[in-house]
Amino acid sequence: MDVKEEYKRKLLDIEGVLNRIKSFDNVVVALGASQPVSFLSNLHLIKDRVQGVNIISCLLLKEYEFYKYIDRENAPFTLESWYLGNFERALYKQGKATYIPNNLHAASTDKIQSKHVNVFVGTATPMDRNGYFSLSLGLVYEKDMVENADIVILEVNENTPKTFGDTHVHISEVDYVFESKEPIIEVPSVEATEVEKRIGEFISELIEDGSTIQLGIGGIPNAISKFLEGKKDLGIHTEMMTEGMVDLIEKGIVTNTKKNLFKGKTVAAFVMGTKKLYDYVDENISVEIHRGKFVNDPYVVSQNEKMVSINTSLAVDLTGQVCSESFGFEQYTGTGGQLDMHRGAVMSKGGKGIIAMRSSVKNDTISTIVPMLPLESFITIPRQDVDYIVTEYGIAHLRGKNLRERALELINIAHPNFRDYLSSEAKKMNLI
Structure with missing residues (x-):
């Protein structure tokens, strides 16, 4: 031929x-x-x-x-x-x-x-x-x-x-x-806010040396990257490869040497960011792009020990139900690979599934931690799958906890303006 x-x-x-x-x-x-x-x-x-x-x-x-x-x-x-x-x-x-x-x-x-x-x-x-x-x-x-x-x-x-x-x-x-000859579309990095930096600092405490990580895009993932500079031998197995990951690789923080799968390689299902990122992956044999049905298969993800999945959410209720894709019935984004990666990380030996979120929105007038999600909300991560929830006020570890323990931990990391209200509602619901 x-x-x-x-x-x-x-x-x-x-x-x-x-x-x-x-x-x-x-x-x-x-x-x-x-x-x-x-x-x-x-x-x-x-x-x-x-x-x-x-x-x-x-x-x-x-x-x-x-x-x-x-x-x-x-x-x-x-x-x-x-x-x-x-x-x-x-x-x-x-x-x-x-x-x-x-x-x-x-x-x-x-x-x-x-x-x-x-x-x-x-x-x-x-x-x-x-x-x-x-x-x-x-x-x-x-x-x-x-x-x-x-x-x-x-x-x-x-x-x-x-x-x-x-x-x-x-x-x-x-x-x-x-x-x-169209230029490749660039998606610039979002600068982290002070609140997102505090969330990133809390999350960095949960990431151990030798962990394999998955990060999304946005201010919170960018903030996390800044607080990983003292970590050693991290690996990357992620649905989306971003510019922040290049920084971690170039600083020697990510080496991919402790991974169980594709040792020495950064693995992703797609790449999206800026020219710096596109230039980095060009003809780079240390980066491998594989099908989403492989990269995001929870059973594949779980084969990396100390797998840490970090995603963001719009709201969580006091029982641990996570809504990351809609405002009530109005679809805003999508499930994407969030549940895939979260489940894979939780199944991993020493792994952690982390959901990061601001405690409030609209100038602290609306709490993102709510007594119960609105009936029309779409559940992205069921409460039986949830692991860690992190806001700028701290870390709530919910896996294996009963409803009372969950409610108390979530109230503790809620914005102070809403803690009394959440406690009152939790009592009405017989959660605490």
């Missing part, structure tokens, strides 16, 4: 790619920084000839023209998402988009079983001399879609980093390619 000739036969321009999209197709696009920017930027051009093209996404990161033509009925496009980013959330609030409940490790397999995938559009590096592309920054569901979609289209972008692990795809597995 002459791979260069095969590439030429499959090479299209953007018009040719768009012509492959038909009415009522289910079209999956790659996640986050791997999203096919050129394809999505031009998708609106087919609005007058199609109906009901269903876009299945996760963390869209740009304002695309096709958003204007999304609706539930009789529209050129519909949209469903595994995790609501800012743009998907806005469409959801307008009633134009919908959410796919999922645990990240099962997102791809559940979707493939429930809905026929007509087209997958992903982003890849230029082909090498042996005919292989790298899917670059994401494998949450992308490789599974390559193997199961009717039509596989790759947006070949010379700006994408070449990553290792399970990212390779051969030209024989691809139906069409088109070329792009």
Whole structure:
């Protein structure tokens, strides 16, 4: 096989790619920084000839023209998402988009079983001399879609980093390619607030030398990174690799030498951040990107001893129920890999599942620790799975504790303005 000739036969321009999209197709696009920017930027051009093209996404990161033509009925496009980013959330609030409940490790397999995938559009590096592309920054569901979609289209972008692990795809597995020079979308780090720094300091007390960690994105994870500088031989096994992790590696805090799985390697399911991060992972054999159904499988996660999962939440009630994805019935983000990683960490020998949260919001007028979650809330971590809850006022260790003990520990780390109220409500509920 002459791979260069095969590439030429499959090479299209953007018009040719768009012509492959038909009415009522289910079209999956790659996640986050791997999203096919050129394809999505031009998708609106087919609005007058199609109906009901269903876009299945996760963390869209740009304002695309096709958003204007999304609706539930009789529209050129519909949209469903595994995790609501800012743009998907806005469409959801307008009633134009919908959410796919999922645990990240099962997102791809559940979707493939429930809905026929007509087209997958992903982003890849230029082909090498042996005919292989790298899917670059994401494998949450992308490789599974390559193997199961009717039509596989790759947006070949010379700006994408070449990553290792399970990212390779051969030209024989691809139906069409088109070329792009779009800059990779950057997501800058969020500076930690003073409250988040206090939370980060408490969490750092729970992380032992030799632990393997999973961190999310945002002010609290960034704050945690700053307080890990005295730690030794940490490892990384995470769904999302972020810029803060590069800092920990470059300072010698993360060595990955104590991990049970992929010793010496940083393992992630996707990468999202800034150019500094993208440059770091480019052709870096110490970083491996693997499928979400592997990286986030709780039984895989648990094989790393001293596994520590650190995620954030919107609210927790006095029994330990954690809501991290909605305000009442209004979907705000998604479960993502939170429950996967939390369960894996708790099952790990010496592991810890940590939920970090501010004790209050809106200038200390609303407590995030509540007597009971509103009836319409969606539970992200059931109370029987919860382990540690951390606020700027301290640490509550709930695993194995009875309801009375849980309520007292949570009241103790609540904002002082609400402790009397929470105690009063807890007594009414016969919790204390």
